[in-house]
Amino acid sequence: xxxxxxxxxxxxxxxxxxxxxxxxxxxxxxxxxxxxxxxxxxxxxxxxxxxxxxxxxxxxxxxxxxxxxxxxxxxxxxxxxxxxxxxxxxxxxxxxxxxxxxxxxxxxxxxxxxxxxxxxxxxxxxxxxxxxxxxxxxxxxxxxxxxxxxxxxxxxxxxxxxxxxxxxxxxxxxxxxxxxxxxxxxxxxxxxxxxxxxxxxxxxxxxxxxxxxxxxxxxxxxxxxxxxxxxxxxxxxxxxxxxxxxxxxxxxxxxxxxxxxxxxxxxxxxxxxxxxxxxxxxxxxxxxxxxxxxxxxxxxxxxxxxxxxxxxxxxxxxxxxxxxxxxxxxxxxxxxxxxxxxxxxxxxxxxxxxxxxxxxxxxxxxxxxxxxxxxxxxxxxxxxxxxxxxxxxxxxxxxxxxxxxxxxxxxxxxxxxxxxxxxxxxxxxxxxxxxxxxxxxxxxxxxxxxxxxxxxxxxxxxxxxxxxxxxxxxxxxxxxxxxxxxxxxxxxxxxxxxxxxxxxxxxxxxxxxxxxx
Numbered sequence: 001x002x003x004x005x006x007x008x009x010x011x012x013x014x015x016x017x018x019x020x021x022x023x024x025x026x027x028x029x030x031x032x033x034x035x036x037x038x039x040x041x042x043x044x045x046x047x048x049x050x051x052x053x054x055x056x057x058x059x060x061x062x063x064x065x066x067x068x069x070x071x072x073x074x075x076x077x078x079x080x081x082x083x084x085x086x087x088x089x090x091x092x093x094x095x096x097x098x099x100x101x102x103x104x105x106x107x108x109x110x111x112x113x114x115x116x117x118x119x120x121x122x123x124x125x126x127x128x129x130x131x132x133x134x135x136x137x138x139x140x141x142x143x144x145x146x147x148x149x150x151x152x153x154x155x156x157x158x159x160x161x162x163x164x165x166x167x168x169x170x171x172x173x174x175x176x177x178x179x180x181x182x183x184x185x186x187x188x189x190x191x192x193x194x195x196x197x198x199x200x201x202x203x204x205x206x207x208x209x210x211x212x213x214x215x216x217x218x219x220x221x222x223x224x225x226x227x228x229x230x231x232x233x234x235x236x237x238x239x240x241x242x243x244x245x246x247x248x249x250x251x252x253x254x255x256x257x258x259x260x261x262x263x264x265x266x267x268x269x270x271x272x273x274x275x276x277x278x279x280x281x282x283x284x285x286x287x288x289x290x291x292x293x294x295x296x297x298x299x300x301x302x303x304x305x306x307x308x309x310x311x312x313x314x315x316x317x318x319x320x321x322x323x324x325x326x327x328x329x330x331x332x333x334x335x336x337x338x339x340x341x342x343x344x345x346x347x348x349x350x351x352x353x354x355x356x357x358x359x360x361x362x363x364x365x366x367x368x369x370x371x372x373x374x375x376x377x378x379x380x381x382x383x384x385x386x387x388x389x390x391x392x393x394x395x396x397x398x399x400x401x402x403x404x405x406x407x408x409x410x411x412x413x414x415x416x417x418x419x420x421x422x423x424x425x426x427x428x429x430x431x432x433x434x435x436x437x438x439x440x441x442x443x444x445x446x447x448x449x450x451x452x453x454x455x456x457x458x459x460x461x462x463x464x465x466x467x468x469x470x471x472x473x474x475x476x477x478x479x480x481x482x483x484x485x486x487x488x489x490x491x492x493x494x495x496x497x498x499x500x501x502x503x504x505x506x507x508x509x510x511x512x513x514x515x516x517x
Contacts, residue, residue: 025054039380098448128181129201131497135178138227138276151455157469160483161512165203169509172223178497188223207252215240225274240272256304266292274317308347316361323367350396363409378410404437415453420474443477465490
């Protein structure tokens with residue numbers, strides 16, 4: 001009788017496999033975050049893989065090895081299935097952060113649309129409030145995120161500026177440019193890309209030019225990426241699918257247009273066409289797409305006629321810049337897996353070096369004195385200081401002075417001052433010296449936003465939409481103030497056309513005005 005009771009007694013729940021699974025998961029996560037030398041996105045990917053494996057093993061344990069009553073096992077599995085089903089119907093992934101963290105929200109039934117109506121301004125243009133300092137192209141006057149001549153007082157930095165207007169805007173990662181009383185940008189509206197002109201002081205929509213183009217991606221986001229370029233009464237824009245437009249800035253009338261991708265027999269880059277057009281004198285310079293017949297194409301600003309094409313290089317997400325060292329002028333472009341210099345008066349490639357990996361290159365190089373250039377890439381690549389010089393035979397070369405992993409600019413751009421570089425190193429603010437690339441400090445996680453260098457401060461626009469003012473201090477990080485400007489993921493470069501600050505993302509735009517009294 002006793003033997004029969006022992007044989008029918010239910011065995012206890014087997015907990016030890018669950019403990020082993022949990023301990024191994026914790027050990028794996030600690031290794032990834034504390035001991036593995038990897039960039040943050042890669043760590044997030046490994047963490048997601050570990051989490052999925054852990055959940056899978058826990059499900060196996062629960063179903064087959066736990067010794068829990070079968071009714072409870074089946075009930076638990078059913079409960080999990082119901083919760084997953086409800087969650088999938090109630091929530092949606094609308095994108096990811098710069099570190100590949102999913103952005104989840106309640107399903108809203110559609111994409112938010114901009115609701116700004118076009119208006120007619122009756123006032124004389126000269127009487128409209130205008131910027132004291134224009135902002136004519138991507139990253140400011142010299143395409144280097146340096147805004148010389150703008151100096152803020154401590155009170156101006158510690159007190160949030162006055163909000164002039166805030167309103168919905170179409171999707172896209174373009175920034176604003178400003179000339180006088182007008183602000184221009186690009187945005188997506190259903191299956192069309194739009195170039196838009198707003199009154200700077202009120203946000204009133206003055207005109208728009210639209211054309212059929214629709215790039216979309218859950219990871220990279222939807223809509224145009226490039227920032228327009230102003231040159232006189234010309235407004236030059238590049239869309240996400242490679243459509244290059246030149247418009248009359250005063251009314252949005254199309255002057256000429258080119259489908260760069262089609263003409264170069266190239267392909268749209270995986271994450272959309274991102275380089276902002278470079279206007280050099282009366283020429284417009286833009287990269288082509290993947291696998292095309294040429295690397296860069298040069299068009300006449302007034303007529304749109306093709307002037308020349310440079311030798312083939314792979315497309316990247318960085319924008320071309322102009323370098324000038326004395327009498328030496330070169331066109332510089334960070335292409336995919338390389339960095340090259342081109343002549344400005346011919347179709348000659350002067351030099352080309354290997355750089356980067358299979359991942360995107362985004363950051364614009366910094367042109368420094370003494371024929372030097374600083375370059376940086378994210379995804380664990382790092383940074384380097386180069387010297388561009390002519391050889392005895394008359395050829396050109398770019399020699400690497402040093403290479404470090406101390407500054408890994410992913411979506412952001414970096415700035416240099418007095419022998420030091422400041423920037424977001426894989427999402428954290430950092431300072432390195434230019435002599436050896438050694439890190440001075442690293443502090444404050446602001447995500448993959450953007451920065452500007454003013455005369456007496458650094459302005460950071462974080463990925464979460466915060467504005468942070470910091471001292472220009474290579475010895476230690478000193479935050480002066482921080483305030484929230486805009487909700488949502490903010491990858492767009494800001495526009496500081498003094499005294500106005502324009503901030504936007506793929507949902508909303510806002511204009512602030514600093515007190516100049």
